[in-house]
Amino acid sequence: MTEGNFVDYVKIHAESGNGGKGSAHLHREKYVAKGGPDGGDGGRGGHVIIRGNENLWTLVSFKFKKHFRAGHGEHGGKQRSTGADGEDIYVDVPLGTVIKSTDSQETLFEITEHGQEKMLVEGGMGGRGNWHFKTSTNQTPRYAQPGIPGQEIDVTLELKVLADVGLVGFPNAGKSTLLSVITSAKPKIADYEFTTLKPNLGIVQHRDFQSFVMADIPGIIEGAAEGKGLGHYFLRHIERNATLLFLIPADSKDISKEYDILIDELRRYNPELLDKExxxxxxxxxxLDKELMDEMREELDKEFDDVPYMFISSVAQQGITELKDRLWAMLNDNKVLEK
Known part of the structure; x- marks a missing residue:
């Protein structure tokens, strides 16, 4: 998937169908001069339904189609025949899509399972035919109900990437390189900041044919929670990750300070993110040589007394298997190995 095809924020307009009119027909046939009312009901208007589809990864299809209109219900006929219902429209979205009202920004619902269906706009009810209104004092009603008009709504679709592990770090920390080594994904890699402008997903193959999904989120900078850099554009994707992997390069001037900045940005965006593993x-x-790594361990043991840490090298393939094992244990609620 190319970067240009990753779309995670779109606005669409949806209209349900009008209900069909009820019929005011009066029964007529040979030798039956006044057969009474037999007008049928109108069909209901079509619904617009949002449906989860696990085969979709982005909202790119909505770049070209933003208006969805369901069919109108048909009018009732004679002999109490009910009009056909309007055609329902199904709008398929990837799992992890949040549907919000464009006007109020209120969250209407979320789609998290394949095949899950949620009504976005309900079709108008069909009108009742005149036979419903026949009474002892009104034997031949010559009126019927009109159908109820459909509704329309403007909604915003926001995709929050569904991944087991989210890679968090400053720009150029090596997240894309790690993703390319640990999975079969092929993200763009270069020696400058903000190489990654869209989240990348990769499937990590573990032991015994087991696997989990890892997401490379575009790099955080200080002030991201207030919208600096790529701002909220990427932070919302972290909300869906079960485990957060903070990637900090060994040549960082202050590893502990860099971690604290990343934690603070997540806290300011959404404090609930800090509850994740x-x-x-x-x-x-x-x-690093062994002596320098030992010195760093002594410092990190003091700084990260409540958070596990480990050393890896994506280029040299060092610690990659151990990293997979640790992540798998964390995702499956097993006891993580001691540092």
Whole structure:
């Protein structure tokens, strides 16, 4: 999937169908001069329904189609025949899509399961035919109900990436490189900041044919929670991740301070993010000799007394298997190995 095809925020307009009119027909046939009312009911208007589809990854299809209109119900006929219902419209979205009212920004519902269906706009009811209104004092009603008009709504679709592990770190921390090594994903990699402008997903193959999904989120900068850099554009994707992997390069000037900044940005955006399981990974550790790594461990043991950490090198393939094992244990609520 190319970066340009990753679309995670769109606005659409949806209209349900009008209900059909009830019929005011009076029964007529040979030898039956006054057969009484036999007008049928109108059919209901079509609904607009949002449906989850696990085969979709982005909202790119909505770049080209933003208006959805369901069919109108048909009018009632003679002999109490009911008009056909209007055609329902199904709008398929990827799992993890949040549907909000464009006007009020209120969250209407979320789609998280394949095949899950939620009514976006309900079709208008069909009108009742005149036979419903026949009474002892009104034997031949010559009126029927009109159908109820359909509704329309403007909604915003926001995709929050559904992944088991979210990669969190500053720009150029090596997140894309790690994703390319640990999965079969092919993200854009270059030696400058903000190489990644869209979230990338990859499937991590673990032991015994087991797997989990990892997401490379565009790099955080200080002030991201207030919209600096890529701002809320990427932070909302972290909300769906079960485990957060904080990637900090070994050549960072202050690993502890960098971690604190990342934590503070998540806290300011949504304090609930801090309740997720966390793992700190020191990348580019192939640049460290054993003596320097031991010194860093002494410092990190003091700084990260309540958060597990480990050293890896994506380029040198060091610690990758151990990283997979630790993440799998965290995702499956097993006891994580001691540091």
């Amino acid at each position: 966390k793992l700190v990974v020191i990348s580019k550790s192939d640049m």
